[in-house]
Amino acid sequence: MSLSQLTTSTHTRVEYALGHSSSELDRLTFQASVFAPFTRQLFTQAGIKPGMRVLDVGSGSGDVSFLTAELVGEGGHVLGVDRSAEAVQRARVRAIRRNHANVAFAVGDPAAMRFDQPFDAIVGRFVLMYQDDPVWSLRRITKHLRANGVVAFQEVDTTACRSRPSVSVFDDAARWLQEALRGSGARPDLGLEMHSLFLDSGLPAPEMRMDAVVSGAAESPVYQLLAEAVRSLVPTLQKLNIASPGQVQIDSLADRMRDEVVASRAVAVSYGLVGAWARKLVVEDIGR
Numbered sequence: 001m002s003l004s005q006l007t008t009s010t011h012t013r014v015e016y017a018l019g020h021s022s023s024e025l026d027r028l029t030f031q032a033s034v035f036a037p038f039t040r041q042l043f044t045q046a047g048i049k050p051g052m053r054v055l056d057v058g059s060g061s062g063d064v065s066f067l068t069a070e071l072v073g074e075g076g077h078v079l080g081v082d083r084s085a086e087a088v089q090r091a092r093v094r095a096i097r098r099n100h101a102n103v104a105f106a107v108g109d110p111a112a113m114r115f116d117q118p119f120d121a122i123v124g125r126f127v128l129m130y131q132d133d134p135v136w137s138l139r140r141i142t143k144h145l146r147a148n149g150v151v152a153f154q155e156v157d158t159t160a161c162r163s164r165p166s167v168s169v170f171d172d173a174a175r176w177l178q179e180a181l182r183g184s185g186a187r188p189d190l191g192l193e194m195h196s197l198f199l200d201s202g203l204p205a206p207e208m209r210m211d212a213v214v215s216g217a218a219e220s221p222v223y224q225l226l227a228e229a230v231r232s233l234v235p236t237l238q239k240l241n242i243a244s245p246g247q248v249q250i251d252s253l254a255d256r257m258r259d260e261v262v263a264s265r266a267v268a269v270s271y272g273l274v275g276a277w278a279r280k281l282v283v284e285d286i287g288r
């Protein structure tokens with residue numbers, strides 16, 4: 001698949017506060033293993049089918065691309081694109097190890113790239129939340145979609161993340177996540193803004209769903225999910241004066257959350273994954 005990057009785009013960008021260190025790329029893979037069933041359900045519901053050519057925007061370590069590659073099968077193809085060269089390198093190595101012949105990765109921002117033919121579907125997870133202007137990005141990205149093609153994104157709702165009855169160590173960490181993301185310029189509640197985002201981008205009103213991990217069990221991944229997200233944000237928490245490393249105590253955070261939730265017989269809710277999907281209008285629909 002040939003592609004060429006436009007060099008003329010001057011649009012500003014939100015820095016990705018979690019970085020692309022090896023441990024952050026490992027975190028993405030751990031998070032992906034927990035959320036894979038939700039993403040698979042969303043994409044199946046959205047109409048991702050065998051034989052499709054799919055663009056995965058903000059592919060990170062490659063997990064969404066790999067999952068999509070299973071759905072499109074050998075007759076389909078997935079191109080994962082990420083603006084981080086480190087992430088793309090990691091994804092390429094993993095694709096070779098996993099023997100995925102129907103996946104390729106490229107460095108860039110699809111909003112500022114050209115592709116040789118339109119895609120049947122465009123997907124992404126936890127990526128529109130990092131755009132300086134998500135309407136501008138989604139408009140540009142969906143230009144690469146054929147008429148009636150599928151657009152499906154899964155974005156975060158950090159307001160979902162809480163414990164009941166309230167356990168302070170868990171709820172403090174949930175607040176740190178939200179404030180650090182917002183303070184770095186990202187949109188921690190973009191999931192719930194996707195209805196208007198789709199409309200403003202010239203797409204039909206999306207169908208939507210929301211998923212989260214909810215558990216009070218000691219062995220649940222819900223504590224580690226939140227703790228690892230906070231770990232990647234420790235420098236941001238400190239820089240923005242939200243919490244000091246001494247307050248966060250990152251190495252024991254997951255254990256303390258688990259112990260207190262279990263002792264309180266509470267439940268902990270992960271950040272929510274809001275899925276939104278629609279089909280690009282065909283020209284006759286636009287005139288109606």
Ligand SMILES: C[S@@+](CC[C@H](N)C(=O)[O-])C[C@H]1O[C@@H](n2cnc3c(N)ncnc32)[C@H](O)[C@@H]1O
Pocket residue numbers: 016028029032057058059060061062063064081082083084087108109110111124125126127130131
């Ligand atoms: C939170 S990670 C999610 C990775 C992957 N989608 C997943 O769910 O595992 C967000 C990724 O999007 C990438 N990204 C953000 N904005 C982008 C853009 N405009 N174009 C390409 N990649 C982008 C970042 O570099 C980062 O690797």
